[in-house]
Amino acid sequence: MKRNRLISILNNRGIIEAISLSLTIILWELVSNFIVRNPGKLPSPYSILLAFCDIWEIIPLDIGISLLHFGIGIGAGAAMGIIVGMLMGWFRIVDRIMDPMVEILRPIPPLAWVPFAILWGGLTHYAAGFIVFIGAFFPILINTYTGFREVDKTYIDAARVLGCREEWKLIKFIALPFSLPFIATGIRIGMGVGWMCVVAAELFGVSKSGLGYRLFQVFWPLHMIDKLILYMIILGLVALLLDRLFRYFVEEKLFKWKRGIVIAK
Amino acid sequence: MKKFVSVLLTLILISGIITVCGASEIKTLRIGYQPSTHQIAEMTAMEKGWWTRDLAKFGVENITDTEFSSGPPEMTAMMAGELDVAYVGTAPPITAIDKGLDAKIVASVNTNGSALVLSPGLAANYTSPADLKGLKIATFPQGSIQDTILKKWLKDNGLDPGRDVHIIGAGPGEAITEIMAGVVDGVFLPAPSPTIIEMADAGKTVVYSGEMFPNHACCCLLVSGRLIREHPELVKQIIRTHINATRYNNEHKEEAAEIYARKVRGTDVEKVKESIKRWDGAWVYDPHIEINSTLVYAKVDYEMGYTNKLLTEEDLFDTSLYDEVMGIAPAPGTVSPTPTPEPTPQPTPGFTSLLVIAALLVYIVLRRFKI
Amino acid sequence: MNHKLEVRNVTKAYISEEGEIKALEDINLDVKPGEFLCIIGPSGCGKTTLLRMIAGLEYPTSGEIILDGKEVKGPSSDRGMVFQEFSLFPWRTVLKNVEFGLQMRNIKSKERHAIAERYIELVGLRGFEKHYPYELSGGMKQRVAIARALATEPSILLMDEPFGSVDAQTRNILQEELLQIWKRTKKTIIFVTHSVDEAVYLADRVVVMSARPGRIVECIDIDIERPRKRTSVEANVIREQLLRKLITEHKKVGLI
Numbered sequence: 001m002k003r004n005r006l007i008s009i010l011n012n013r014g015i016i017e018a019i020s021l022s023l024t025i026i027l028w029e030l031v032s033n034f035i036v037r038n039p040g041k042l043p044s045p046y047s048i049l050l051a052f053c054d055i056w057e058i059i060p061l062d063i064g065i066s067l068l069h070f071g072i073g074i075g076a077g078a079a080m081g082i083i084v085g086m087l088m089g090w091f092r093i094v095d096r097i098m099d100p101m102v103e104i105l106r107p108i109p110p111l112a113w114v115p116f117a118i119l120w121g122g123l124t125h126y127a128a129g130f131i132v133f134i135g136a137f138f139p140i141l142i143n144t145y146t147g148f149r150e151v152d153k154t155y156i157d158a159a160r161v162l163g164c165r166e167e168w169k170l171i172k173f174i175a176l177p178f179s180l181p182f183i184a185t186g187i188r189i190g191m192g193v194g195w196m197c198v199v200a201a202e203l204f205g206v207s208k209s210g211l212g213y214r215l216f217q218v219f220w221p222l223h224m225i226d227k228l229i230l231y232m233i234i235l236g237l238v239a240l241l242l243d244r245l246f247r248y249f250v251e252e253k254l255f256k257w258k259r260g261i262v263i264a265k
Numbered sequence: 266m267k268k269f270v271s272v273l274l275t276l277i278l279i280s281g282i283i284t285v286c287g288a289s290e291i292k293t294l295r296i297g298y299q300p301s302t303h304q305i306a307e308m309t310a311m312e313k314g315w316w317t318r319d320l321a322k323f324g325v326e327n328i329t330d331t332e333f334s335s336g337p338p339e340m341t342a343m344m345a346g347e348l349d350v351a352y353v354g355t356a357p358p359i360t361a362i363d364k365g366l367d368a369k370i371v372a373s374v375n376t377n378g379s380a381l382v383l384s385p386g387l388a389a390n391y392t393s394p395a396d397l398k399g400l401k402i403a404t405f406p407q408g409s410i411q412d413t414i415l416k417k418w419l420k421d422n423g424l425d426p427g428r429d430v431h432i433i434g435a436g437p438g439e440a441i442t443e444i445m446a447g448v449v450d451g452v453f454l455p456a457p458s459p460t461i462i463e464m465a466d467a468g469k470t471v472v473y474s475g476e477m478f479p480n481h482a483c484c485c486l487l488v489s490g491r492l493i494r495e496h497p498e499l500v501k502q503i504i505r506t507h508i509n510a511t512r513y514n515n516e517h518k519e520e521a522a523e524i525y526a527r528k529v530r531g532t533d534v535e536k537v538k539e540s541i542k543r544w545d546g547a548w549v550y551d552p553h554i555e556i557n558s559t560l561v562y563a564k565v566d567y568e569m570g571y572t573n574k575l576l577t578e579e580d581l582f583d584t585s586l587y588d589e590v591m592g593i594a595p596a597p598g599t600v601s602p603t604p605t606p607e608p609t610p611q612p613t614p615g616f617t618s619l620l621v622i623a624a625l626l627v628y629i630v631l632r633r634f635k636i
Numbered sequence: 637m638n639h640k641l642e643v644r645n646v647t648k649a650y651i652s653e654e655g656e657i658k659a660l661e662d663i664n665l666d667v668k669p670g671e672f673l674c675i676i677g678p679s680g681c682g683k684t685t686l687l688r689m690i691a692g693l694e695y696p697t698s699g700e701i702i703l704d705g706k707e708v709k710g711p712s713s714d715r716g717m718v719f720q721e722f723s724l725f726p727w728r729t730v731l732k733n734v735e736f737g738l739q740m741r742n743i744k745s746k747e748r749h750a751i752a753e754r755y756i757e758l759v760g761l762r763g764f765e766k767h768y769p770y771e772l773s774g775g776m777k778q779r780v781a782i783a784r785a786l787a788t789e790p791s792i793l794l795m796d797e798p799f800g801s802v803d804a805q806t807r808n809i810l811q812e813e814l815l816q817i818w819k820r821t822k823k824t825i826i827f828v829t830h831s832v833d834e835a836v837y838l839a840d841r842v843v844v845m846s847a848r849p850g851r852i853v854e855c856i857d858i859d860i861e862r863p864r865k866r867t868s869v870e871a872n873v874i875r876e877q878l879l880r881k882l883i884t885e886h887k888k889v890g891l892i
Contacts, residue, residue, distance in 0.1 A: 040344050040365045119446045123401055123433060158723040161691055162737035162788065163713035169740075177727040205403075205433030217434045221337030221406035222571050223344060223364040257726050257768045 043226035048233070051226040058209070062231075063238060065210040066198045069125060073132020073194050073201075078187055080133075081140030085186075088141075089148025089179075090171060102141065110134040110193075111200045123206045131201035136190035143186025147179025181258045184250050191246060195239045211235055291496060294320060296330040297339045297351040300437065300529040301455040302540055303375040303484045304352040305521045306510040306548060308528040319506045323499045332529075334436030335405040343368065343489070350503060351487040354410035355559040355581075356566070358487050362580055363572035367490035369583035372504050373555045374484035374511075377475035378546025379411055380459040383451040384444060388469035394422035398429045400450040403443050406434030408571060410483055410562070411474075415453045417565050418477040444468055455483070457525075457532070457540035464536050475545040482555030482562075483546065493583060501586050508550045508590070515548055552584045638705075640824045641667040641690065641792060646699035648685055658849035659685050663699070665843065665852065667792075667826065672818060674827045674835035676878065677845030678886045683828045686850070687794050690826065691717045704791055713737045716785035717794040721801045723781055724769040730756065730780050731765035737788035755783040758817060775806040782817065792824045800830065808866075811837055815862065832878045836871050837864055844881050847889035854881055 010016055025045050032044040039047060052059075088095045088102075113134050121127030151174065159174045202212030211231055219228040294316070298307045307330065310316050316328045331348070333339035336357030342348050344366050351358075352374055362368065381402075383391055390396065397419070405411040412434065416426040426432060433449065437458045443449040445467045452462070453474075462468040474481060486507055488500050514521040518541055526534035556578055567575040587593075643665040650657045660682040667673055675683045688694045690701055692711035701708040703715065716737075724733050734752040743751070756765060759779040769777055778798055785793060799807045811834065818825060829835055835842045836858065844854040856877065860870050 038365065115442075118443070118448055122448050123431070123443075152722055154719050154722045155725060157688075157693055157711075158717070158719060158725075158784075159736070160693060160711040161713070161715065161717040162784070163711075163740035164736075165711070173736075174725070177725070180727070204435065204439070208427070208431055218407055220341070221434060222360045222408045223337075223341065223366075225364070257770055 040223060040225055043229055047226045048230045051224075051230045055227060055230075058214070059234065062209050062211045062214050063234070065125075065207055066202065066212065066238075069128040069201055069207075069210065070132055070195055070198050072125065072129025073134075073197070074136050074187075074191060076129065076133045077136030077140055077190055077194065081137045081186065081190065082144050082183055085141040085144025085183075086148055086171070086176070086179075089145040090175060095145075102138075106138045108134075110197045114200055114204060117201075118204055118206070123204070125207060128198075128201035128206045128210070132194040132197045135197035136187075136194035139189040139193060140183070140186040143182045143189065144179060147182025147186075148175050150182070151175050151178050181251075181255045184255060188243065188246055188251075191242055192239065195235075195242060199235065211238075291323070291325055291349070291492070291499065293327040293329065294325050295347060295349050296328065297333055297342060297348040297353065298330055299333055299335060299339065299352065299455075299484075300532075301378075301484070302457050302522075302525055302537060302544070303378050303455055303546060303548075305514050305525050306374060306507055306550075307352045308524050309514055309521065310506050310510040312524050312527070313510075315506050315510060319502050320499065323496065323502065325499070334438065336409045337406045340366065340408075343487075349489050349492055352484055353487055355482045355485045355555055356410040356413045356562045357408050358485075358581065359559070359563050359566050359576055360408040360571050363566075363574065363576060368487050369490060369493055370485045370552055370555070370559075370581055371488050371493070371500060371583055371586055372486040372507055373482065373549045373552050374486055374507075375546050375548050376480055376483055376554070377473070378483050378544050379414070379453060379455040379474035380470045380544075381415070381451060381453045381472040381474075381477075382444065382459045382462050382468040382470050384447065384468050385466065387450055388471050391471045394419065394424060394472075397451075398424065401431045401433060401448075402451045402453060403433045403435045403440040403449045404453040405436075408566070409434075410481075411453050411455065413562050413565050414474055414478050414481060416569070417561075441467075456544040456546060457537050460540035460543055461533075461536050464539065470543075473545040478558065478561075480554075480558070482558040485552065485555055485559075493586070497586060501590050504550075504587055504590050511548045511550050550587075552582055552587050556582060556584075638669070639666045640669040640671070640704065641665075641826075642700075642702040643686075643690070644700050644702070646686070646689065646696045646701060648682065648689065648694070649697045660696075661849040661851050663850070663852060667824060669824055670822050672825045672827065672838060672840045674829060674839035674842045675845060676829055676832060676835050676842060676882065677850065678847045678882065678889065679830075680889075681845045681847050681885070682850030683845055684796055686845075687717075687796050687826065687828050690792075691715050691794050713740065713788035714791045715794060716788060716790035716792070718778070718781045718785050718796070718798045720797045721774075721777075724777055724784075726769045728768075729765065730761065730767050730769070730772070733769070733780055734784045734787050736784060741788065752783075752787055755787045756780075758786070758820070759783045760813065773806075774802040775810055778802065778810060779813070782814070786817070786821065786823070790823075792826065795825065795827045797829055798827075799834070807834075814838070832875055832882065833866065835878065836875050837866055842874075842878060844878065844885070846885050853885065 029044050029046060032039075032042045036042040043051075084098065088098050110131050113131055117127040117130045121130055155174050155178065156170060159170060164170055164173055198210070199212035199215065202210040203216050205213060205217050207213055211234060215228055215231045218224070219231065296307060296311075296316075298304050311328075311330055317325075320328065331342070333342065336353045337360075339348070339351055339353050340357045340361035343351055344361055344364070351368075355370060358366065358368060358370065382388075383400075387396075387400070402415070404415055412432070415432065419426045419430060424430060433443075435443065437454055440449070440452045440454055441458055441462060444452050444462060445465065451468070451471075452458070459468075459470050463470060474483075486504070488503065493500055519538060522537040522541055523534055525537050526532045559581060560578065563572070563576040563581070566572045643663050646660060646663040647658065648660040650659060663686060675686070677683050685694060689696055690703075690708065692708050692715060708715070725736065728736070731749070731752055734755055735748045738748040738751055753762075753765070756762060759782055761776060761779055761783070764772070764776070769780070772780070778801075781798065799810050802810065815838065827835075827838060839858055842856045842858060843852055844856070845851065846853045856874065858874055860868070860874075864871060
């Protein structure tokens with residue numbers, strides 16, 4: 001009897017997850033205090049909590065600056081990614097012209113772009129935004145492109161037969177609404193990659209604050225490992241929050257109709 | 266129950282054995298250094314084989330040296346246990362020792378020797394520190410000598426290093442690239458970088474570090490605490506070799522430049538020679554002369570929140586070995602041989618078994634509930 | 637008499653790796669106003685291609701297609717078309733789908749709304765205006781497609797196997813409803829299908845096409861009075877006739 005009750009409690013949402021998380025933290029605390037015993041290598045969760053209490057005042061500023069870099073990059077990435085993706089997806093000739101450049105540039109890791117960004121953009125917020133842009137642009141481009149390519153011919157035929165003749169009208173009324181879920185997926189992926197690029201972007205000191213800046217320009221040279229790990233955790237949490245917010249506002253609300261689509265190919 | 270006890274005892278035994286068997290022999294000596302003319306002593310001793318020759322009688326078979334772009338990354342490596350000896354500024358060890366590095370400064374390497382270089386246009390109009398307001402200056406990362414001296418000097422001249430000047434941490438290579446590309450307005454770097462920039466017409470020196478802080482300590486010889494405690498004779502020989510190399514360089518400055526150019530690939534030997542002519546630094550070896558300025562760095566670091574406590578001479582220096590080498594009687598109140606620090610991390614019997622007990626308890630609880 | 641639609645000497649050929657493929661050869665067809673015409677034929681015979689050419693989605697290689705005395709040169713909403721499936725715009729509600737053609741004509745919002753409502757009622761879907769296609773059954777979706785095609789009041793309605801994707805019962809119901817709509821709107825309808833039963837139930841006239849290259853093999857008038865019984869003797873006779881014709885055509889291409 002006891003076993004059944006235990007199982008039904010465990011099946012409640014979040015119980016097993018909470019237990020797992022708590023056990024991990026406890027295990028970490030034990031390992032760092034009794035096995036590693038070197039706060040320079042593995043600070044304990046408690047010391048990270050203390051570090052948080054120590055510097056919580058600058059955290060909002062750093063998050064704010066990093067979000068600024070993130071915003072610049074995502075904004076530019078979405079604008080350009082959607083436009084280029086749309087043109088490449090809809091017009092074969094544009095695809096053929098742009099494809100070689102895209103295929104060569106796309107695999108270059110954003111971190112490798114950092115020196116280039118600094119040389120051309122100086123140590124400014126825009127250079128940082130550029131690195132985020134590099135991370136976000138290609139996923140958005142490719143997903144937009146796919147969306148425009150996947151538009152069912154029947155929709156186009158139906159539209160034409162209903163009097164929608166001009167190319168731009170077909171794009172506006174048919175291809176674009178159809179592609180919006182693809183674009184949303186692209187933006188979501190782009191946001192994930194872009195946020196990871198924020199640290200790379202801030203590595204070289206483009207600004208006087210920011211999560212990546214403080215991690216690499218302050219905590220690392222000063223051997224403040226507990227604060228360093230705290231910032232790692234913050235980076236992860238912000239990414240999680242951004243993703244969940246996006247999914248909630250954009251995907252849940254705007255794309256209910258996607259559920260019904262079966263793309264018959 | 267019997268089984269449980271015997272398993273526990275076996276574990277305690279094993280962990281006990283592991284603790285006792287800590288290796289004590291030094292077969293390989295690992296040295297860290299930076300690509301700066303401040304540290305040519307290390308390079309001379311290496312190139313001429315003096316390290317190998319002098320340390321062989323202590324059983325050292327192999328000597329390696331690793332280049333670091335600046336002090337903070339060098340300290341990170343030493344904290345990770347990858348270096349035994351470091352040629353480094355006296356400031357990086359302050360933050361490292363504060364965070365648990367077991368090491369001490371046993372000799373000095375150089376004083377002064379850094380310079381603030383501004384791009385040509387800005388240099389021409391430079392009259393006083395106030396002209397630096399709103400500029401971007403690249404220097405070594407936080408915790409380094411350059412960073413500490415620059416910030417102290419700015420504060421002394423009424424400027425707020427955080428707000429009035431945008432200070433960026435970088436290695437010498439990046440910083441030179443940045444000033445040449447116009448990405449930063451100036452750099453504050455140790456020799457030979459300032460001369461390299463000047464000879465490329467990418468900037469002009471406006472202030473020497475010796476003007477900012479006269480006779481300030483720069484590089485030193487930092488040795489791990491374990492080496493000092495367990496092999497003091499070896500450390501004394503390291504000091505002796507360092508003294509010889511330093512004296513040699515002082516008498517053969519042209520050759521020193523050539524040694525540097527061979528060691529740090531891609532450097533133009535003419536530029537190095539010119540740098541040695543132009544710099545305001547000196548190659549030294551007496552640790553005592555560095556104590557005062559280093560304590561000033563410790564104070565600056567403590568005030569800026571870089572360290573948790575204000576470090577003292579005892580925390581940072583061990584001059585006893587140098588004194589023995591030079592036959593100096595220890596002055597009253599000088600630092601005694603390095604005391605044994607907190608035990609370094611090793612799995613000890615008590616705590617391994619604690620974990621095992623915890624795991625067993627969880628197991629018992631689960632069995633109890635028949636899962 | 638004035639024909640609604642005239643297809644004159646239409647041929648359609650493609651160039652592929654194997655050389656020139658003739659999809660349709662020398663099609664001649666006249667359609668009277670208000671007529672319900674069915675086209676049947678084996679797979680690949682080009683009946684869909686023919687319909688698409690009438691719609692203006694494709695162009696004949698030679699020959700002309702004339703509607704209301706004017707040559708057809710590209711798609712427009714005076715030729716309405718209902719496709720077999722996946723033609724409703726899934727991101728638009730039922731109402732907005734039906735309004736689409738009117739929107740393309742720049743008709744103002746209030747007016748569009750009213751017209752669309754009327755046709756939604758005509759196909760029996762009142763109350764579903766705010767629904768999305770994914771919420772509708774197959775039969776309902778096709779009804780919306782019909783309403784959408786009719787909303788622009790086309791001169792002729794083209795239907796390409798519109799009931800091919802729904803189950804048999806729904807199919808029968810939709811056929812009856814289509815006939816009701818046809819009676820009320822008096823549209824000229826060209827209906828392509830695979831199903832002989834369907835053709836016999838719906839059409840005034842049935843055109844049988846040959847296998848590729850598609851040619852008109854036979855035209856049969858169906859004089860049976862409406863409302864028709866699916867299993868009446870006369871229906872069966874015609875059904876026999878058509879089936880035999882079709883089987884012959886299938887055998888020719890080795891499809892059987």
